Amino acid sequence: MEKTIKNVQDLYEMLDAEFRSAKQFWEPFYEDRDRPIPFFPNKPDENLVEQVNSGLLTGGKAMELGCGPGRNALYLTQAGYSVDAYDLSETAIAWAKERAAEVQLDVNFECRSVFELEPQQEYDLVYDSGCLHHLLPHQRIPYIQMITNALKPGGYFGMTCFAPGFGGLGGPETVMNDWEVYQERSMKGGLAFTEEKLRYLLEDPFECVELRPMQAMGKGDDRFGLPILWVTLWRKPLTDKKKGD
Numbered sequence: 262m263e264k265t266i267k268n269v270q271d272l273y274e275m276l277d278a279e280f281r282s283a284k285q286f287w288e289p290f291y292e293d294r295d296r297p298i299p300f301f302p303n304k305p306d307e308n309l310v311e312q313v314n315s316g317l318l319t320g321g322k323a324m325e326l327g328c329g330p331g332r333n334a335l336y337l338t339q340a341g342y343s344v345d346a347y348d349l350s351e352t353a354i355a356w357a358k359e360r361a362a363e364v365q366l367d368v369n370f371e372c373r374s375v376f377e378l379e380p381q382q383e384y385d386l387v388y389d390s391g392c393l394h395h396l397l398p399h400q401r402i403p404y405i406q407m408i409t410n411a412l413k414p415g416g417y418f419g420m421t422c423f424a425p426g427f428g429g430l431g432g433p434e435t436v437m438n439d440w441e442v443y444q445e446r447s448m449k450g451g452l453a454f455t456e457e458k459l460r461y462l463l464e465d466p467f468e469c470v471e472l473r474p475m476q477a478m479g480k481g482d483d484r485f486g487l488p489i490l491w492v493t494l495w496r497k498p499l500t501d502k503k504k505g506d
């Protein structure tokens with residue numbers, strides 16, 4: 262029954278309806294490929310390259326969430342992963358498919374919302390570069406649950422997101438707590454996370470492997486790196502933490 266709140270899903274829908282649609286924002290975002298957006302060049306995140314080169318990430322099956330034009334999905338494929346990569350924006354996915362065709366890489370790029378996905382213990386790696394910090398606070402609940410379900414025991418969740426204190430340098434101008442997002446009905450361009458907040462959100466269900474500022478990379482580097490972002494890597498425990506208590 263429309264506009265009746267019986268369950269958590271109804272509550273999420275009510276909260277979503279208070280904000281602009283993410284698809285409306287992201288669809289035109291990729292139309293002009295020449296805009297000076299830092300993550301438009303086809304370069305993988307510096308942390309991902311380091312984790313592959315160090316032997317921490319060794320291949321298998323990977324899923325990228327909010328993949329945009331596919332720079333990290335393409336890199337992971339070259340690094341030996343079989344990759345499913347999803348984004349809300351048709352325009353971004355079309356660009357990603359063109360990039361894959363240019364170098365004859367086989368990547369499963371699909372235009373889908375992360376909230377439509379229901380994978381079960383399929384992936385060795387789930388990667389998110391800049392998607393979570395654009396999700397509304399309540400959307401993190403099904404998002405993190407979906408990622409937990411998607412990973413095999415011992416699988417990794419890699420993520421980059423805004424750090425606080427970089428307003429004017431490309432990060433959010435304001436650091437908002439989650440309640441303020443609903444009071445102001447806006448995320449003001451994306452949410453910045455303190456280290457404490459990231460640990461609070463992710464230490465249950467995951468174990469922290471790495472959490473550090475991203476290294477700065479220049480235009481001439483073949484990797485992407487902006488120090489306004491955190492770099493994080495988490496591992497799903499081999500056994501369910503709660504059952505092991």
Ligand SMILES: C[S@@+](CC[C@H](N)C(=O)[O-])C[C@H]1O[C@@H](n2cnc3c(N)ncnc32)[C@H](O)[C@@H]1O
Nearest residue numbers: 287300327328329348349350374375390391392
């Ligand atoms: C900051 S961009 C990062 C793009 C890409 N990961 C990169 O770093 O090049 C965030 C991306 O998340 C996508 N996104 C936001 N909400 C999403 C959702 N619910 N489902 C799938 N993708 C989403 C947007 O379309 C956008 O491409």
